[in-house]
Amino acid sequence: MSPAGESCSACSPDCRLSPRASACSPHGGQNVAEQDLRRHTVIDTREAYLDAVALIAAGTGPVGVDAERASGFTYSQRAYLIQVYRRDAGTFLFDPPAIGMMSELNEAIADAEWIFHAASQDLACLREVGLDPARIFDTELGARLLNLPRVGLGSVVEQLLGIHLAKEHSAANWSTRPLPEPWLVYAALDVELLPDLRDQMAIMLGEAGKSVIATQEFAAVLAREAKPQRAEPWRRLSGIHAIRGLRNLAIARELWLARDGLARSLDVSPGRLVPDAALVAAAKHAPQTRQALSALREFSGRASRSELDRWWGAVETGLTTDDLPQAKSATDTLPPxxxxxxxxxxxxxxxxxxxxxxxxxxxxxxxxxxxxxxxxxxxxxxxxxxxxxxxxxxxxxxxxxxxxxxxxxxxxxxxxxxxxxxxxxxxxxxxxxx
Missing domain, CATH: 1.10.150.80 (HRDC domain)
Structure with missing residues (x-):
């Protein structure tokens, strides 16, 4: 809604008209009913996807892009929904697991500027499906360079465009199917306001003498290489510092590896199977039998008993292995x-x-x-x-x-x-x- 509490007369009640926009951005000159239906419909077939690509290619200006993952619910960091908005084209919600590779879309908008809010969070999962921008504008990073007091999308939109943007579904499980209608409304609004936000922010960066700085920062985000995988990722176990003894560390390592393998095969976040605290407790107690592990109250989690043979196998390996870990990993990390x-x-x-x-x-x-x-x-x-x-x-x-x-x-x-x-x-x- 506009600051005056009014909505665009041609739009649904969900439309939020920017006071700086000359027309309702989500609809442009298209048939309102068709566009309003599409902006809340998930595209999950190749045929519908290719039709959408043609419409997006015919649009004008930069492209607002966002991706929704299921962090904390799934093992992978893949995108479960990709939102795209372009003026004179409209809003499109894509289902990447159903569509597959999206190289046609990448080719269609290869020459356009892609607008993100916190691009570093989305680039990896977009590249997995063939979407790799050549030029970006990052409104979250731009907000930091402008030294805004809060840089979340809702706060920035409210400060620069005068629009209240609810963010109640940001931590939802986006692997859910079908996706609830309120989630789709939320997802659409996340990209529909990005072009207006980008235009206003570009003016402010120019007035502050920070346009060149922003350009270099945006390019650096694109060029940043993914962090190499740790040599001993099990040392990320929360609470591992409380484990004493190499044998106990070996148990922690084997439990972490067993959990990681199961989580990967099920595509479930590891902590939803057995939390870190449970693995640490088992490593500290070093139970000598399967029954002792089962009786350990601190060893909890939804898979702690249903997969007890798996966990006991890991503990047993830790108890008997000759491959004991070092007390601390070799690292070039500086001291605090x-x-x-x-x-x-x-x-x-x-x-x-x-x-x-x-x-x-x-x-x-x-x-x-x-x-x-x-x-x-x-x-x-x-x-x-x-x-x-x-x-x-x-x-x-x-x-x-x-x-x-x-x-x-x-x-x-x-x-x-x-x-x-x-x-x-x-x-x-x-x-x-x-």
């Missing part, structure tokens, strides 16, 4: 900065001086500190600085770490100066002695 004063005092001084300088820049540019420069980049640079510290060497180091050109331009000199100042502060005694 709070430990630097004892472990590497010189790095501690460099980090504190540089962080203060970067914080000052962030405040002056009205950009959140973590968006001005990735915190991990600054920590690694402070821990292992160039041999000869100056603006040029710091710039090279930042570039190698993955900082964007604009970030290097605004931070390299100040970081270099902070490192030099910190080094001079390390040795006041030497100057006194001389």
């Amino acid at each position: 900065p709070r430990a630097w004063a004892d472990r590497n005092p010189e790095a501690d001084l460099r980090y504190k001086a540089a962080r203060a300088a970067v914080t000052e820049i962030a405040e002056s540019m009205e950009i959140p500190l973590e968006n001005l420069l990735t915190p991990e980049h600054l920590r690694r640079l402070a821990w292992s600085p160039p041999e000869n510290v100056d603006e040029a060497s710091v710039a090279i180091a930042l570039d190698e770490l993955g900082a964007r050109p604009w970030q290097v331009d605004v931070t390299a000199q100040r970081i270099a100066e902070a490192f030099v100042d910190a080094h001079q502060a390390e040795e006041p005694g030497e100057e006194t002695a001389s």
Whole structure:
């Protein structure tokens, strides 16, 4: 609804007309009844999908895109619904598991700008079905660069367009079939407002002198490589730090692997079978028999008894294996900065001086500190600085770490100066002695 509480006279009660839009965006010049039906209908056949692709190709301007997964319900992170909106084409809700690969759609909009809110959350599942944009506009990232107080889609839409957007279905199980009508209304609205939001945000970024910054940040999101799989993913087990003894760690590892294999085969989130706390409890107690495992009250979960043979097999393997894990995994992770004063005092001084300088820049540019420069980049640079510290060497180091050109331009000199100042502060005694 518009801020005045009125709806577009041609639309359904679900339509929410942007006060900045000259026409009701979801409908354009199409037959209203046909479009209103389609925007709340899931496309789940190849024939209907190809018809939709033709309509989208004939549309104009950038394309709003969103994807819904079933995080916390399924093992996979696949898309269970993909929403697309384009002006003069309309809104389309696609069922990827039913349709399969969507390369035809990718080709149809290959030259268009794709609008996302938090693109990094959706790109991986879209690429799984052949959707891979060449150019994006990320309204969530744009909101961060504008230093808006809240960057969720509902908050940004309300602040910039004056429209209240309910977000009550964001954590729903989108693998559900059929999808309830209220969920489809929610999903459609998520993309129908993106072009208006993008246009308003582009104006604001330009007025703030941040258009170039935004362009580089959007390109960086597209170019970012997926994180490599951990060598020992079982160490992600929540609460593993409380497990003592290599044998107990071996039990935890085997239980995690058994659960992961079952979850993968069933496409169910592992924690919905047996929670992490139950695996940790079993590893700490190290039960010596199947009966002892079954009697362990803390070993709970919907599959804790129905798959008891599986879990006991894992415990038994952990109890008898010669392949004991190391107490800690080999990693290049830096220690937390709070430990630097004892472990590497010189790095501690460099980090504190540089962080203060970067914080000052962030405040002056009205950009959140973590968006001005990735915190991990600054920590690694402070821990292992160039041999000869100056603006040029710091710039090279930042570039190698993955900082964007604009970030290097605004931070390299100040970081270099902070490192030099910190080094001079390390040795006041030497100057006194001389």
